[in-house]
Amino acid sequence: MSFLVVQNLTKEYPLGLLGKEKLKAVDDVSFEIERSKIVSLIGESGSGKTTIGKLVLRLLKPTSGRIVFDGKDVFSLRKEELRDYYRRVQGVFQDPFSSFNPIYKIDRVFDMVFEEFLPEVKASERKARIEQVLTSVGLNPSQILGKYPHQLSGGQLQRILIARILLLDVELLVADEIISMLDASTRVDILNLLGDLKKRGMSVIFITHDLSLGYYISDEALIMYRGSIVEMGDTEKVFRNPVHPYTRMLLESVPEVGKKWDLRERFTPELIGGDSASCKYYDRCPIRERHCRTAHLQMVEVEENHKVLCLKAGA
């Protein structure tokens, strides 16, 4: 059963002084997330992946479309329902330093969770609960509690934010580039932590620009390009059998140890074309045909649980 349903979600921003032109940051996006699944939203800058995360967290309002969580439209929630929503759906972001108020000790993020969401937990129990969640994210509570944010590393702060999620026993986590500021040797552990949380029943929207990280951790992958999902489905299928030319290009440009690029080959960099073609990838596409400019695009199922937004898919 899908407990998060995103339907025809669109978010436009006005451009220019008068705002007559619109930028579609998210353009008619639909997908569903089941319980206990990790879904990657993969895309480059400007693909709209972060905007989707913010919409799910209700930090932005959509221009049109719906987000339904556990049967209820997220944007119609009021008061108690809203508090309940944030009890169950939370976010962690890229820069852990900016998630903490530098003048307070670390303990405060946990105290706030208790005050806002868990007032019924007695003060005497709180410390034990905090120590328990800190331990389960691989931290030593005695080295964390009583410290200020600047005394800890980015990896430690990110773990603390995940410990906070654990305290709430969140059902859906929006994780936006949570490991892109961390070093290779520490980020894998954070990823593994997400994997463990999934086993305990939590779902994660894992937003990343790094394909190899998305591949490692997620059950399903959504590839985004300029506001649209161009390919989606089972992670193994999307990565092993990429169909959309954009996905293919992305996978070819992922650097990997043991697989050498041909440095003599010329690789076309960013080419931002007009918005006139119905396929947004038209200007960069190596296999485009004339009808790609005008024809109406629709998601095509190329195999079970693997869909592509391309006229040439399956042809």
Next chain:
Amino acid sequence: MRDALLTVRDLKIYYRTLYGYVKAVDGVTFELRDGEVLGIAGESGCGKSTLGNGLVLLKPPMKYVGGEAILDGKNIMALSQREIKRIRYEKISIIPQYAMDALNPTKKIKQIVDDLLREHNSSFEEKRELIEERLAIVNLSKKVLNMYPIELSGGMKQRLVMVISTLMNPDVLVADEITSALDVSTQRSVVQMLYEMKEKKAMKSIIFITHDLAVLYQIADRIMVMYAGKVAEISPTEEIVRQPLHPYTKMLLASLPKIGVRFVNERLKGIPGYPPNLLNIGPGCRFRERCPKAFAKCEQDPPIFDLNGRKVSCWLFERGDGR
């Protein structure tokens, strides 16, 4: 073996703070050969950027404490202000990490280039042909010369700085994290453009600094891995990825995600613990606290052992075999 272009011996660059010295680069020895791309890899705080920046533009709070860096017969760390001005940019140049912010916003690109060249007894007009040729390599139109920096995207500015910083065809180019802020598809094109510039003699050798070993694998002839201000290992690229010597290199490579490995089937492992604080740090191998193979001897500073041309700074290799 190709000749050494730049020879660095026991170089020490510290940061002066209220509490003492932060030993960011602490006794680093290596050579950069003529025509090679030397990759410097390591995690945040390992000293790779301090090293690269210190070689080109040492400025406070960085402090040159000891050792030498010989380029063209001279120790470039101990030159007069006048000599530095000449050597910097003409002999050794840098594409800084935040290249996008390196351009004066109030001037047209053409003016920025002309100002820079005039300080080195040249001018925009004199180099016009070369500039246009190089712009073509990085896929920029001549039109950018009449634009202001604000009119260019981040990626375009970065490619422009690649051109500007190498107009005097320096012997050594330091590229500091030039791919880190870019999207994957742009990352690849930047690496390819840099390679083409080197083929066309825009520079002799490159020191390519990045935290991303997978990117380094694509372009580096040899890789130097740094840890906490010291050299851990220097080896040819193929050898270091196939058979890493230093325990840190091994663990770092093992932590990298790769196609074929997924959480559901196989778990990657990170390196437990955190790097040491470099403020007033004492002797001993700096990786020992996190190293599964640490033993009594690791309390002393490990020298650099030479194994058939591969260099490794780890006591396990005292007798040569690493066991």
